[in-house]
Amino acid sequence: MEGPKPGDLGHLAQLQQRLRESVRDVRSVVARLAEVPQEQRTVLHSAIAADQAAAGRGFVWLLDHFDQPSAVVPQLAQLAPALDALMGPHSRQLDLFEAALVEAVQTDDPDTLREAWRFVVGWLRQAKAMQQEDTPFWTATVVAHDQRRDDVAVLRLAIDLPYPARAGQRAVIEHPMVPGAWRPCWISAPPADGNRLELHVQATPGDDATGALVHGTRVGDAVRLHRAEGEFVIEQHGRAILIVAEDVHVAPVKGLLDELAARQDDRVIHLFWGVSTRDDLYDLESLREHAAACAHATVHPVVARGPAHPYLSGSLPQVVVDFAEWTSHDVYLCGSPLAVGVMRNMLLERSVPAGRIHAVTLDQLATTPSSR
Numbered sequence: 493m494e495g496p497k498p499g500d501l502g503h504l505a506q507l508q509q510r511l512r513e514s515v516r517d518v519r520s521v522v523a524r525l526a527e528v529p530q531e532q533r534t535v536l537h538s539a540i541a542a543d544q545a546a547a548g549r550g551f552v553w554l555l556d557h558f559d560q561p562s563a564v565v566p567q568l569a570q571l572a573p574a575l576d577a578l579m580g581p582h583s584r585q586l587d588l589f590e591a592a593l594v595e596a597v598q599t600d601d602p603d604t605l606r607e608a609w610r611f612v613v614g615w616l617r618q619a620k621a622m623q624q625e626d627t628p629f630w631t632a633t634v635v636a637h638d639q640r641r642d643d644v645a646v647l648r649l650a651i652d653l654p655y656p657a658r659a660g661q662r663a664v665i666e667h668p669m670v671p672g673a674w675r676p677c678w679i680s681a682p683p684a685d686g687n688r689l690e691l692h693v694q695a696t697p698g699d700d701a702t703g704a705l706v707h708g709t710r711v712g713d714a715v716r717l718h719r720a721e722g723e724f725v726i727e728q729h730g731r732a733i734l735i736v737a738e739d740v741h742v743a744p745v746k747g748l749l750d751e752l753a754a755r756q757d758d759r760v761i762h763l764f765w766g767v768s769t770r771d772d773l774y775d776l777e778s779l780r781e782h783a784a785a786c787a788h789a790t791v792h793p794v795v796a797r798g799p800a801h802p803y804l805s806g807s808l809p810q811v812v813v814d815f816a817e818w819t820s821h822d823v824y825l826c827g828s829p830l831a832v833g834v835m836r837n838m839l840l841e842r843s844v845p846a847g848r849i850h851a852v853t854l855d856q857l858a859t860t861p862s863s864r
Contacts, residue, residue: 504611508558511608514599518551519544524596534585537592538654542687546652558608561615568619570631571653586613629666630655630717632689637709640774643695644740645706646680648688655689655717657682659747660724662854663691666701666716669708673701676854678743679720681750689717692743692775724826724852726752731822731848732760736812736835738827739767741854742775745826746782753785761789762816766808766831769798809835818844825851 515521526541533541540547557563590609594602632655636648657663662676677691695706709715726733726748737745742765752761763783767773773793783789793803794811804811812818812835823844825832832851839849 504559504561507604507608507611508555510601510604511555511558514601514604515551515555515597518548518555521593521596522548522551525592528592532588532592534589534592535654536585536589538687539652542654543650543652554612558611561611565615565618568615571616571619586616632715632717634709634711634713634715635688637711639706641772643706644774645693645695645709646775647677647691647693647705647709649691649715649717651683651687651689651717654687655683655720657689657720658725659751660726660744660852661720661722662744663689663720664718665691665693665705667704667709668714669704670701674718675699675701675705676721677705678741678854679747680743681747682720692740694740722852724748724824724850726824727822728755728757729822730759731820733762734812734818734821734823735761735763736808736823736825736827737763737765738808738831739772741826741828742779746775746779748824749782749786749789752789753782753787756787758787761786762792762821763789764792764794764804764808764812764815766794766796766811766827768796770795770800770803773803809838813838813842818842821848823849825849827853829853 522540522544525537525547526544528537528541553567554564557567590606593609594605597605599605630651630653632649632651634647635650636646638646638648640646657679659682661679661682663679664674664676666672666674675693677693680690680692683689693702693705695702705715724744735745735748745763749761749763752759761783763779765773765776765779773795776791776793780791783791792811792815794800794808795803795805796807804815808831818839819842821844823839825835827835832853836849836851840846
């Protein structure tokens with residue numbers, strides 16, 4: 493009588509037992525994979541390095557369920573953001589990770605490990621097929637929730653997989669309290685290590701989703717993110733820079749200032765941040781720290797109502813156009829559609845060339861997965 497064949501559940505059970513004999517110290521295997529040099533890493537290496545404890549739990553779970561592909565494939569589908577990089581037509585990441593895994597396990601039976609990895613690759617392909625019709629998402633854990641104002645919170649997230657993002661971009665986030673309601677939020681700076689992210693969120697009256705993010709979020713909550721989007725970029729040429737940001741829309745400016753500082757850009761930068769009242773300047777100290785890293789950047793807070801001292805007082809667009817003549821500057825506007833439109837029109841009336849005015853707003857991204 494023939495024994496179990498490759499792919500049969502009986503064969504998988506036998507292979508599972510051989511794996512358990514080969515992989516006796518999961519923690520050491522994970523540690524070795526995390527130590528792979530940066531230039532040799534795949535997206536899986538990066539995820540392991542970012543959270544070795546979670547990676548260890550994942551390895552143990554896979555070993556425990558190796559004989560149950562119907563359970564494994566849906567779980568692997570949650571790696572959707574990484575699957576494109578792992579399995580693209582020109583990607584060698586699966587081969588590279590297989591070689592690193594064999595070396596990290598340090599087993600006397602590498603053939604068992606390679607056979608098991610071939611099954612995992614097959615399950616990854618099935619997982620990719622499952623998610624092709626869906627918008628890929630990243631799962632993240634809230635590690636800090638700092639409510640700066642009644643309507644504004646700063647969220648710091650630890651993301652399960654590397655999250656590619658650039659300065660000036662926006663993340664689209666879903667809170668589990670309001671499933672299916674995805675909302676765009678500004679990224680205050682791109683993740684330095686690929687797995688940590690800071691978002692600034694403003695609660696919109698009558699909107700349960702942003703309300704949950706600001707008022708209902710706690711440390712340890714799991715949220716989901718779509719890909720970072722947007723092209724808020726400061727061009728690299730010789731003209732001075734004017735940045736005008738309304739309220740919470742100042743968040744992405746910090747990342748842009750960091751970019752200018754990193755490339756030692758010595759242009760003069762005037763940054764106007766407009767808020768309703770003086771108490772609304774929730775991020776002023778941090779903003780000034782980012783500006784101080786630039787060669788010639790000045791922050792001008794503008795308060796629309798009530799006591800403003802020691803800051804500028806009045807309507808943000810009017811204060812900006814009255815402050816100086818901006819026809820020789822490149823202008824970057826960030827705010828609500830109404831605020832951006834008013835500011836742009838007033839600058840055009842003051843002879844600022846239309847081609848030098850760049851404007852962005854979150855409302856361009858107020859979409860849901862079904863509309864993408």
